[in-house]
Amino acid sequence: MNRATIAIAGSAAVLALGLLSLSEAWAAIDPTTIVFLFSTMVVNAYLSYSGFFQLALFYLTRLTTSPFGLLVTLTFGSGLLSAVFLNDTIAIVFTPLTIALAQSLKLNPIPYLLALAAATNLGSVATLTGNPQNILVGSFSGISYLFFAQVMSPIALVGLAIQLGLLWWMYPEVRSLQPQTYCPTFRWRIHRPLLRKTLVVSVAMLAAFIVGLPLAQSAYVAAALLLITRRIKPQRVLKDVDWGVLVLFAGLFILTRSLQNLNVLNGVANWANHPASLTLLVTGLSNLISNVPAVLLLQTFVxxxxxxxxxxxxxxxTLAGNLTLFGAVANLITAEAAAAQGYPLSFWTHLKFGVPLTVMVLAIAYGWIVWQVP
Structure with a gap:
């Protein structure tokens, strides 16, 4: 079973055993999180259909064609985009383009794929809209978009710099500053009217976040405005919404409420009361049961x-996602797409890069947050 099916089966078992009534299960689902996540998926789908992400990568690669220059632009470019938009979207769109770009420059794609996977995770830590678990935190805590970004953005930037240094050390072939002969091997279509409208709506949505308007409502209005268009059939966009993730979230909300009612997690409370143990606990759980379930389980103690x-x-x-290949969906998206193109990204290859990166960035993040947010 996939994750969504497990969530459905688990929540159905909760209802069948009488641990929750149907109305209690429905009330356990947080509407703010579901609406926020759905709306950002719609906005990202329109950005993808308009050609925005492909155009962004094209302009990034025009800055340089040297192996190291490409690594720098890919790291910080994908990190920045992941901070503004959902990181999984960046991984889905950029992975095949990154492979094609490396092939056209006759470069080994593996270090660039590692850079892409890690940067999407690191960049997404900067904002509340960067990834699903941050959306959960924003929904439960009420922290403002701007304050969250002010605290977390330095962590993302330092993490991206550390990632760059690690890949430079691990892969000598990426150190060259000599420009490569570039023969583009991928094409895309830019839908200019749709691109203009989508950018205007997306900028307005981000402005609403920054000035402190409700996140879910702002994103929902933006999604609705984009769906009202003659440029592309809305059913095409709605097919691209990851309904499985929304179902997963709903099921996890129900399962978490049943665990609360059963007092199963009382032993975890002491761990969650101290900053250091909370950080270690969420890092471990994120790699054991995935980051979204980990946040849902632990939020009850915060x-x-x-x-x-x-x-x-x-x-x-978020940072725990870089520890292993299975730590984040973005890693798996990158690995599966690379394997399909004949470039296997093994668990051990990722582990040698992911462990030192995660340990260093997580230590810096802990010290920074404890210092900045007493």
Whole structure:
């Protein structure tokens, strides 16, 4: 069974055993999180259909064609885009383009794929819209978009720089500054009217986030405005919404509520009361059961006004994604697409890069958050 099916089966078992009534299960689902996540998926789908992500990568690669220059632009470019848009979207769109770009420059794609996977995770830690677990934290804590970005953006930037240094050390072939002969091997279509409209709506949505308007409502209005168009059939966009993730979230909300009612997690409470143990706990759980379930389980022990703990929960669950190949969906997306193109990205190849990266960035994040958010 995939993750969504497991969530459905688990929540059905909860209902069948009488641990929750249907109305209690429905009430356990947080509408703010579901609406926010759905709306950002719609906005990202329109950006993809308009050609925005492909155009962004094209302009990034025009800055340089040297092996190291490409590594720098890919790292910081994908990191920046992941901070603004959902990181999984960046991984899905950029992976085949990155492979094609490396092939056209006659470069080994593996270090660039590692850079892409890690940068999408590192960049996404910077904002509440960067990844699903941050969306959860924003929904439960009420932390403002701007404050979250002010605290977390330095962590993302330092992490991206550390990632760059590690790949430079591990892969000598990426150190060259000599320009490569570039023969583009991929094409895309830019839908200019749709691109203009989507960019205007996306910028307005981000402005609403920054000035402090409700996140879910702002994103929902933006999604609705984009769906009202003659440029592309809305059913095409709605097919691209990851309904499985929305079902997964709904099922996990129900399962978490049943665990609360059964007091199964009382033993975890002591761990969650200290910043260091909370960080280690969410990091371990994120690699054991995935980051979204980890945040859902641990949020029950964090007070709504405990900003430091919410920040540590967001940072730990996101940065833990770089520890192993299975730590984040973005890693698996990159690995599967690379294998399909004949470039296997093994568990051990990723582990040698992911362990030192995660340990260093997580230590820096912990110290920074404890210092900045007493």
């Amino acid at each position: 007070a709504p006004d405990d900003t430091q703990s919410w920040m540590l929960l967001a940072a730990g669950s």
